[in-house]
Amino acid sequence: VLGSGSKGNATLVTTPHLHLLIDAGLPPDELERRMDGTGASWKSLDAILLTHTHSDHVRKKCLAYCAANDVQFICHKRHAHSLSGRYLTKVEEAGLLRTYVEDEVIELKPAAATPKGAYAHTPLRIRPVALPHDADPTFGFHIDVHLKPSEEHPQSDERRLRLAYVADCGTANDALMKTLSDVDLLALEFNHDEEMELNSGRPDFLIERVLSDEGHLSNAQAAEVLSHVLKHNGNGGPKFLIQLHLSEECNTERLAYSAAQDVVKATSAQTKIFSSRQHQRGTIHVL
Ligand SMILES: [Zn+2]
Ligand SMILES: [Zn+2]
Numbered sequence: 001v002l003g004s005g006s007k008g009n010a011t012l013v014t015t016p017h018l019h020l021l022i023d024a025g026l027p028p029d030e031l032e033r034r035m036d037g038t039g040a041s042w043k044s045l046d047a048i049l050l051t052h053t054h055s056d057h058v059r060k061k062c063l064a065y066c067a068a069n070d071v072q073f074i075c076h077k078r079h080a081h082s083l084s085g086r087y088l089t090k091v092e093e094a095g096l097l098r099t100y101v102e103d104e105v106i107e108l109k110p111a112a113a114t115p116k117g118a119y120a121h122t123p124l125r126i127r128p129v130a131l132p133h134d135a136d137p138t139f140g141f142h143i144d145v146h147l148k149p150s151e152e153h154p155q156s157d158e159r160r161l162r163l164a165y166v167a168d169c170g171t172a173n174d175a176l177m178k179t180l181s182d183v184d185l186l187a188l189e190f191n192h193d194e195e196m197e198l199n200s201g202r203p204d205f206l207i208e209r210v211l212s213d214e215g216h217l218s219n220a221q222a223a224e225v226l227s228h229v230l231k232h233n234g235n236g237g238p239k240f241l242i243q244l245h246l247s248e249e250c251n252t253e254r255l256a257y258s259a260a261q262d263v264v265k266a267t268s269a270q271t272k273i274f275s276s277r278q279h280q281r282g283t284i285h286v287l
Helices: 028-035 060-069 077-083 086-093 174-180 194-198 204-211 219-232 253-265
Strands: 011-014 019-022 047-049 072-076 097-100 106-108 124-131 138-147 159-166 185-189 240-244 272-275
Touching: 028 060, 060 072, 060 086, 072 077, 072 106, 077 086, 077 097, 086 097, 124 174, 138 174, 159 174, 174 219, 185 219, 194 204, 219 253, 240 253, 253 272
Parallel strands: 019 047, 047 072, 072 097, 159 185, 185 240, 240 272
Antiparallel strands: 011 019, 106 124, 124 138, 138 159
């Protein structure tokens, strides 16, 4: 996670052949700095995948960087409509705008020139899942990575990895929880502690917004999602849980961690819990 929270969000997913950024809610040069050391950069990115159009998830200037660096910009049709303007036009003119539809798998293929190495070129399969949030429409993503041995390296292990990214979600329904239950890595919003939110002294409308079914997941709500995932995950639970979008005013890493840890402890899962940060890049997790 390159950054997460109400001041900007971006998460990098890399495979042997693809570099994908989920959201681009930080200035482009800041993104470049935070990608330094990950093996990815604006030059190497294949695509940016957008969850929703709130300004902490997309900076219009990043669209200009997409056009200049041959990076696909993948969003819902209605996102494209609300982002329309000269920067999106540049992306469109470069043939880099791609739109997705709820629940329809997006296949992201490696560029033909990408060296194969140990694994054959296989597309990332990304399924957008609608989330209740007050930027309609908002999506989470279930990402399926299938690594197959290349002809040159038939001895490589065939691997199937799944991850999910869910942030900016007012409430979690059964369908969403079911979608998340097979993942190896779950990146999930733990936005606020409800008590801290209620006593924050913020304007009433803001508190109501955050707590509403179209706002953000509290630690307790996210813990419930995690509990469901652990119960239904056949592989003993995800290897990693990454906590996203922690409120700087109404949450602490300790509270979010203990809400998740209590759930993990109650099972035999070995899920490791990590917090994402607003102002610095998080740990690189290798699956
Ligand atoms: Zn947000
Ligand atoms: Zn939002």
